[in-house]
Every structure is written in structure tokens, then in C-alpha cells.
Amino acid sequence: MKAVIVGGGYIGMEMCESFRKRGLEVAVIEKMDRVLGTMDKSITDVVDEKVKAEGVKLFKETSVEGFEGSKGMVTGVRTDKGVFDADLVLLAIGARPNTKLAQEAGIELGANGAIKVDDYLRTNMPDVYAGGDCAEAKHLVTGKKVYIPLGTTANKQGRIAGENAAGKNNIFEGVVGTAITKVFDLEVARTGLSPLEAQREGYEFFVSTVKGRSRSSAYPSGKRITVSYFVERGTGRLLGAQMVGEEGVAHRIDTLAACLYSKMTVEDVARLDLGYAPPFATVWDPILVAANVAVKKLIS
Numbered sequence: 001m002k003a004v005i006v007g008g009g010y011i012g013m014e015m016c017e018s019f020r021k022r023g024l025e026v027a028v029i030e031k032m033d034r035v036l037g038t039m040d041k042s043i044t045d046v047v048d049e050k051v052k053a054e055g056v057k058l059f060k061e062t063s064v065e066g067f068e069g070s071k072g073m074v075t076g077v078r079t080d081k082g083v084f085d086a087d088l089v090l091l092a093i094g095a096r097p098n099t100k101l102a103q104e105a106g107i108e109l110g111a112n113g114a115i116k117v118d119d120y121l122r123t124n125m126p127d128v129y130a131g132g133d134c135a136e137a138k139h140l141v142t143g144k145k146v147y148i149p150l151g152t153t154a155n156k157q158g159r160i161a162g163e164n165a166a167g168k169n170n171i172f173e174g175v176v177g178t179a180i181t182k183v184f185d186l187e188v189a190r191t192g193l194s195p196l197e198a199q200r201e202g203y204e205f206f207v208s209t210v211k212g213r214s215r216s217s218a219y220p221s222g223k224r225i226t227v228s229y230f231v232e233r234g235t236g237r238l239l240g241a242q243m244v245g246e247e248g249v250a251h252r253i254d255t256l257a258a259c260l261y262s263k264m265t266v267e268d269v270a271r272l273d274l275g276y277a278p279p280f281a282t283v284w285d286p287i288l289v290a291a292n293v294a295v296k297k298l299i300s
């Protein structure tokens, strides 16, 4: 049975594993030049290698134009590069805020058509609050409003909107764009701005990539971790970080999310007192190695 996944984002890539485990042939069609479009090539190259090794066929820079079918069943996906046979199609092409009802009620919209909210999650309408996938949030790296629909944000915004609706005066400070996903046995993670986003925002920055290990080499079964930092030229401020590897990635990104929240430079990151024991890390954790390499690049 042939499955065609349209869209190589988080959901499309997560579904590759499910479909392969059920014995399906899997093709992913992605219009961008990479899967997981907000990730740097240093990260997506590792993902490409993994999914290909798992038997998934990737078709990048390919756009879907329509579907073919017979007797009410799909038989193919039509693209600008030809027709792909399909018994099953999964469309995973992103999310848009469903704000028609709000708009019709006179509620102002903001980033990407999501409901515009202030720090207290108030809309322009008295006593109407918004949070979650329908609402925008402030990005703490740029200070601008963004639309990043995630469960973690929805939960925090929901709590604060509820508290404020009940009479409190709490602020939702914002997000730093942290997200994690699992592609087969790879952990893929990001926080802060991606290179594309940093470019769009007009930052002068450089990319610094290192390869480290999840555990001390003296300890069995450590795995390789690729770490990329996006660093503002001149100031050394960490704008974003991304990682990929078979273990130890998902929890490490949280340290960097905290660094972004505190607006740290890579020099600050290099000074962090992180835990070390052979089963868990290397004595110079990949986070620190990446920071030291970035500091060298910054001053050279």
C-alpha cells in the first residue's frame, strides 16, 4: 500500500514512522528545499539521511497541484513533477487560526490572522480574552507578535486568560519558539529564531554548528548530537538554537530556551554550570562546546 504525505513539517515527518511501522510505502512531497522547514540545513541533512535509511522517499521542491481518483477513492497525487501513485494521502500542510467567528463579532486580528491580544490576553472587546491556537503571542527574541500554535502556549495562555477573566491581573510574557519532534529515533529540537526568521527580521548573524556526544565516550552507547547556534554578530546574543540526535536532544533544548528567555550571549552560555556524569553528558556538554566555538567565531 502506498501512502503519500503532503507536507514535510512536524506532523508529516512524525507520520512517516507510523506508516512505515504498518508496512506502507511512504513518499513525502514538500514544496520547500527541505523538510522541517524552519530548521537549518545542518539539522535537516541529518533528518534526510535518517528517513531515507528508513525507506521513506523524499521529494523536495515539489508542489502538489491536485489529486486523481476512481470510484470515490484516491489513486494519485498530481504535482508539478508528475503523478505519484497513492492508496492513502495525508495532508499535513500547516495550521491557520480559525478566527472567522471572532472577526465577524468585531474582534481585531493580528499576526497571521490570529486574534490580537495584549499582555493580559485581552482582545479589543471588553471582557473578551483569547489564548491558544486562535491567538497571537509575543516572541521574546524579537519583541514582535507571532503565530506559533502549540499546546504548551495554549495551556499557559488559557490559564492566564482564565485568571484574568476571574479578576486577576497576570501577564503572559511570551514565547521563544521552542518545539521538539521525533522522526523515527531522531530527536529534533529548536528554540528561538531559525536562520530564515533571523534573516527576515534583519539580524546580522552567523551560524555555528558542532557535533558532540550525548554521553561520555568512556560510557557505552552515547549518541552523536548536532548543535547549531544562530548568533548576532557584534553583540554575541544567542538568537536561536537547533539540535538533532538520537538521544539527549529534547531536554537539552530547554536549557537553551531558558538562555533565550534571559537574553544571554554565547559567552554567557559558555559559562553555564551544567551537570556532568558519564551516563548523561560529556564533561564539556555539547551546549558548552557549541557556545565556546561560537565565541571563537564571534571574536575572530
Ligand SMILES: Cc1cc2nc3c(=O)[nH]c(=O)nc-3n(C[C@H](O)[C@H](O)[C@H](O)COP(=O)(O)OP(=O)(O)OC[C@H]3O[C@@H](n4cnc5c(N)ncnc54)[C@H](O)[C@@H]3O)c2cc1C
Pocket (backbone or CB within 6 Å): 011, 101, 131, 132, 133, 134, 149, 150, 151, 152, 153, 154
Ligand atoms: C497532530 C497534532 C500534533 C500536535 N503535537 C503537538 C506537540 O507535540 N506539542 C505541542 O506543543 N503542540 C502540539 N500540537 C498543537 C496543539 O495540539 C495545539 O496547539 C493545542 O491543542 C491548542 O489548544 P487550543 O485549546 O487552543 O485548541 P484545541 O485543542 O484545538 O481546542 C479547541 C476546541 O474548541 C472547539 N471549538 C472550535 N470551534 C468551536 C465553536 N464554534 N464552538 C464550540 N467549540 C468550538 C474544538 O472542537 C476543540 O475541541 C499538535 C497538533 C496536532 C494537530
